Amino acid sequence: MSTETLNHVVTELSPAERQRKAELLSTLVEHIDITSFDARPIIDGMSKMSFTSRDLARATAIYNQMLQDPDCTIFLVIAGSTSAGGCMDLYAELVRNNMVDGIVATGASIVDMDFFEGLGHKHYQALEVPDDDTLRSLLIDRIYDTYIDEEALQQTDHTIGEIANTLEPRGYSSREFIREMGKYLVEHGKKDNSLVKLAYEHDVPIFCPAFVDSSAGFGLVKHQVDRAKAGQPYMMLDAIADFRELTEIKIKAGTTGLLMIGGGVPKNFIQDTVVCAEILGHHDVEVHKYAVQITVADVRDGACSSSTLQEAASWGKVNTGIEQMVFAEAGSVMPLLASDAYHRGHWKTRAKRAWGKLFA
Structure with a gap:
């Protein structure tokens, strides 16, 4: 979106x-700090309970197993709006402390939420919710009980377009473009604890298989339209390169573990790397050894978000022995899981994978 259009929106109110x-x-939404409290006693207590409490305790134990396994590459898989809801610093802390080695996420999680705050914008608690037509007239977007300033979001769209304008006109994987976003935040960002920025600094690759289903889409469309009008070539996103690059990491990594929040495209994308590796002739590729999924979806939604990890085993994607489904709203349980793993400290002796350097 051009500066002129942004200024027009600003003067409408x-x-x-x-x-x-x-x-x-x-x-403001204040993001939880997993280093500020020790959840180990809570998780230990939950392990002696039943229902979702025990499921969460077992999921936490599996994540700690991933951290302890010297051969395990860990993928953080994010769908949904937990970043906007207060888990943004939690995910950043996992990258900062070498607790994940790669990320697969929705474009909204990476662009509308993390990159958005990296530019200095904020998310807000909706303490009252007037009708949504009123919110629209005030240029406020709503995610459940969380508000986003539409004017700030349009500035983010504009920044994405500016980044695209600086790049050589060719195809880019989402990982490659998001790395450019991280570089931009290092130079111009307003927040140190940004997942995109930290991933750039620690060579943790981020993949968004549906990248344009976010504010990035608007900025990239404008980039292409403006370039086409000027008779100039433009950059493009290469979704096949995403799949190829992520599969390449899976092949080279060997043992892998999945920490999945939500489901949808990111979940399918990371699981499908096993099948893709086999198609490429790597018949000895390991299924994902460890898997945890936190979701509120069930079979009634008829979608991939509700497919269990046991079901994924039938497709040759995950190991049925070390997996755990946790049916809970992730914002209410991820702080406990992450705090427990942080304070147990297995990350302190992990080798740094730096898979981003594979494509340097």
């Missing part, structure tokens, strides 16, 4: 509307 918008965007 009257002083009274500006004041009302400021009232609604007055309470």
Whole structure:
């Protein structure tokens, strides 16, 4: 979106509307700090309970097994809005402390949430929810009980377009483009604890198989339209390169573990690397040895988010022996799992994989 269009949007609101918008965007979402509390006693206690508590304790134990296994590459897989809801610093801490080696996520998690805050924008608690038409008139977007300033989001779209404008006109995997976003945040960002920025600094590759299903899409469309009007070539995203690169990591990594929040495309994408490796002739490729999925989806939604890890074993994707489904809202349980793993400290002796250097 051009600067002229952004300025037009900014001047649309009257002083009274500006004041009302400021009232609604007055309470920040504060992201939880897993280093500030020790969840080990809670998880230990939950292991002696039943139902979801025991499932969470077992999932946490499996994640700790991944961290302890010297041969295991760990993928963090994110779908949904937990980043906007308060888990953003949690995910960043996993990267900072070498607790994950690769990330597969939705474009919204990476662009609309993390990169957005990396540029200095914020998410807000919706302490009241007027009708959504009113929110639209005030240029406020809503995710459940969380608000996003649409004007700030459009500035993010514009920044994505600016990054694209600096690149050689050719095909890029989402990993390659997100690395450019991380580089941009190192130079221009306003937040140290950004997942995109830290992943760039630690050579942790981030893949978004549906990257344009986010604010990145608007900025990249504008980049292509502007370049086409000027008779100039433009950059493109190569979804096949995404699949090829991620499969290449899987082949070279050998033993792998999955920590999955939600489901959908990111979940299928990382699981399918096993099948893709076999198609490429690597019949000795290991299924994902460890797998944890935290989700509220069940079979009633009829979608890939509800397919269990046991079901994935029938496709030759995961090991049925070391897996755990946790049916819970991830924002309520991930802080406990991550804090437990952080304070047990198995990450302190892990070798750094730096899979991003594979494509340097």
